[in-house]
Amino acid sequence: MFRSLKIKEPNIEIMTTKTNSTTVENHDSMFDAVIARLDVAAKIYGLSDDVTTILRNPQKQVKVSLPVMMDDGKLQVFEGFRTVHSTVLGPSKGGIRYAMDVCDDEVKALSAWMTFKCAVANLPYGGAKGGIKCDPRKMSIGELERLTKAYTVALADVFGPTTDIPAPDMGTSGREMAWLVEAYNKVHRGNFPGVTTGKPVGLGGSLGRDAATGRGVMVATLAALKKMNLNAKDVTCAVQGFGNVGSHAARLLHEQGIKICAIGDHTATIWNENGIDIKAALNYVKENGNVLKGFTGGDEIKAAELLTANVDVLVPAALQNVITEEIAHHIKAKLIIEGANGPTTPEADAILQDKKVIVVPDILANGGGVTVSYFEWVQNNAGYYWPEDEVNAKHDASMNLAFESVWNNGQQYKTTMRIGAYITALKKVELGIKARGNF
Ligand code: GLU
Numbered sequence: 016m017f018r019s020l021k022i023k024e025p026n027i028e029i030m031t032t033k034t035n036s037t038t039v040e041n042h043d044s045m046f047d048a049v050i051a052r053l054d055v056a057a058k059i060y061g062l063s064d065d066v067t068t069i070l071r072n073p074q075k076q077v078k079v080s081l082p083v084m085m086d087d088g089k090l091q092v093f094e095g096f097r098t099v100h101s102t103v104l105g106p107s108k109g110g111i112r113y114a115m116d117v118c119d120d121e122v123k124a125l126s127a128w129m130t131f132k133c134a135v136a137n138l139p140y141g142g143a144k145g146g147i148k149c150d151p152r153k154m155s156i157g158e159l160e161r162l163t164k165a166y167t168v169a170l171a172d173v174f175g176p177t178t179d180i181p182a183p184d185m186g187t188s189g190r191e192m193a194w195l196v197e198a199y200n201k202v203h204r205g206n207f208p209g210v211t212t213g214k215p216v217g218l219g220g221s222l223g224r225d226a227a228t229g230r231g232v233m234v235a236t237l238a239a240l241k242k243m244n245l246n247a248k249d250v251t252c253a254v255q256g257f258g259n260v261g262s263h264a265a266r267l268l269h270e271q272g273i274k275i276c277a278i279g280d281h282t283a284t285i286w287n288e289n290g291i292d293i294k295a296a297l298n299y300v301k302e303n304g305n306v307l308k309g310f311t312g313g314d315e316i317k318a319a320e321l322l323t324a325n326v327d328v329l330v331p332a333a334l335q336n337v338i339t340e341e342i343a344h345h346i347k348a349k350l351i352i353e354g355a356n357g358p359t360t361p362e363a364d365a366i367l368q369d370k371k372v373i374v375v376p377d378i379l380a381n382g383g384g385v386t387v388s389y390f391e392w393v394q395n396n397a398g399y400y401w402p403e404d405e406v407n408a409k410h411d412a413s414m415n416l417a418f419e420s421v422w423n424n425g426q427q428y429k430t431t432m433r434i435g436a437y438i439t440a441l442k443k444v445e446l447g448i449k450a451r452g453n454f
Contacts, residue, residue: 045124045335048361053127056437059428066445070130073123074107074141075099079169081147083161095166097145097173100126103447106177107143108133108385110184110213111166111191113159117146121335125184128356128378129385134440136382136417138389143179145170151186163191167198174199176209176396182388188259189215189225209395212388221391223406224384229263230407231383232330232354234414235375236268239350240328242422243373251290251326253277253348255318256333257307260354260381262297264332269293273328277313277321280333282306284321287313323347331358332381338363346372353377368431376433378440379421386413 050071057067081093096119099107109129112122122144130142147166151159173179174195183192192214199210208219216222223230240247252273254265257280265275274290283306285291291312299310322329322338323345331337332354338346343363351367351374353359359367359374367374387410394400417439424442425435 060438073100081165094148096122098126100142101130102141105139107179108140109143110182112146112184113151113186117148131440132378134443163194164198171202183213212391222403226263227387228260228384232264233267235380238418248272252328253326254330261332282308285313286316
């Protein structure tokens with residue numbers, strides 16, 4: 016039964032249903048958090064136990080040791096990971112992250128999200144994720160190049176343009192992808208630009224790929240505002256993270272007339288109730304070693320205050336697990352667009368659901384990156400490159416389509432957009448699993 020719900024301001028009226036509970040058990044493991052949501056979605060949708068069991072177990076998990084000669088002449092051995100969660104819908108796809116907290120559990124969780132993200136975005140891909148436990152900010156360019164090439168050589172039989180296709184993620188960029196292709200080409204003696212995506216333009220990269228995740232966040236925000244009968248020009252927004260996702264998202268949302276009142280990165284969080292000059296912030300970051308610290312376009316506030324700021328839209332575009340149970344109680348935004356992977360804990364989800372906050376989940380909201388990765392791979396395979404307008408137009412159409420399916424599944428199954436997104440993905444993966452049959 017549909018009923019009309021008024022949220023705070025009188026002009027915000029959306030259609031919603033009495034929603035099914037999505038409460039999940041408490042847990043420490045990120046992968047368990049994914050499984051908990053999978054189980055909730057599977058139950059609401061009615062997924063068979065067999066398919067649920069297949070999806071609860073990643074297809075392949077590889078751990079490698081990477082000895083690298085450091086600049087000081089000492090050898091350091093790094094841990095590298097790659098998990099292929101599923102190849103049911105096509106070659107596995109997913110980024111490589113460089114960070115100190117990279118571990119088996121995190122990579123497994125992120126790989127499963129990639130399976131669902133690619134399915135939601137209608138891409139002919141499965142899901143994977145990789146990472147190296149390292150602190151890229153403390154390493155020289157030479158050390159990072161040797162580490163990336165060592166990782167690629169160690170995984171040269173896992174990666175491949177038709178098998179498992181990496182991309183950038185936290186701590187990596189086009190630079191690392193160019194090194195990866197180079198090492199892969201040397202091992203396999205050829206030219207394989209489609210072995211990875213997110214490459215620099217000119218080395219097989221696609222126009223529009225760099226800004227794609229931020230662009231997807233912008234398109235998803237506009238689509239959600241439309242459902243809420245809100246006009247972009249009347250809403251305020253806070254963006255957490257000013258890296259590849261957050262900075263492009265803030266810029267593009269600002270271009271749409273949304274007032275960005277808070278931005279933040281790992282060095283500083285800035286608040287300006289009259290709206291931050293995003294162009295000035297971008298220039299500042301460019302000239303000051305990629306950090307916001309010292310930017311004077313607003314007042315500096317505590318990092319945690321950004322999440323509970325008095326704004327209409329919150330875009331967590333940095334780390335996972337930042338919207339906890341505790342924070343969720345204090346959130347004032349009525350719309351959350353998850354630019355990061357896994358920014359909201361399952362416990363916080365339940366609170367936000369009770370508060371009628373609309374959460375556009377990560378596996379939909381940040382799917383713009385992998386969507387344009389797919390376009391890059393298509394261009395690599397065809398050897399024919401598209402103008403940026405064409406990439407952006409195809410991206411926007413794809414994101415709007417994905418948004419509609421998720422929204423409709425959420426409404427049909429009387430659940431949240433997150434579980435609606437899982438159901439959207441499960442329907443496709445289930446079809447693939449059933450059509451392929453078993454051993
Ligand atoms: N790392 C990005 C993500 O989490 C992009 C993945 C890709 O392009 O394969 O979605």
